[in-house]
Amino acid sequence: MAYLVLAVAILSEVLATVSLKLSEGFSKPIPSVLVVIGYLVAFSALASVLKLGVPVSVAYAIWAGAGVALVAIIGAVFLGESITAVQIAGVALIIGGVLALELGGAH
Incomplete structure (x- = not known):
């Protein structure tokens, strides 16, 4: 349930x-309203995840890492933003860091 939230x-x-x-x-106006609603929902949901018992380091790492990766992909695919090999490597390192936090907490 926590990971769905x-x-x-x-x-x-x-x-x-x-x-x-x-x-x-x-x-x-419409994108501006979506900014406010989106961040309100995001932080409320993140607070709920923490309340459900997911450690803050793991929850925040997954939230931030996935957000960075998805925004980079959306920017490149839909918004015409460039993405270089170095940026792709950076996203891969972020994902690796998230995995290290998750796997390191399994002990």
Whole structure:
């Protein structure tokens, strides 16, 4: 259950971050509203995940790492932003760090 709520937190944060780009400095009303709603849902869901017992280091690492990776992919695929091999390697390192935190906590 906690990881399902964490997925909601991740997707809400990604929606809010992409909407922030689309809001053009909060000059477009619909993306601007999505920014506020997305971040409210994301932080509320993340707080619920912590309340459900997921360690903060693991929850935050998964939330942030997945968010960075998804926003980078969306930026490159849908928003015409460039992505270099070095940036891809950086995302891979973030994912590796998240896995290390998760696997390290299994002891």
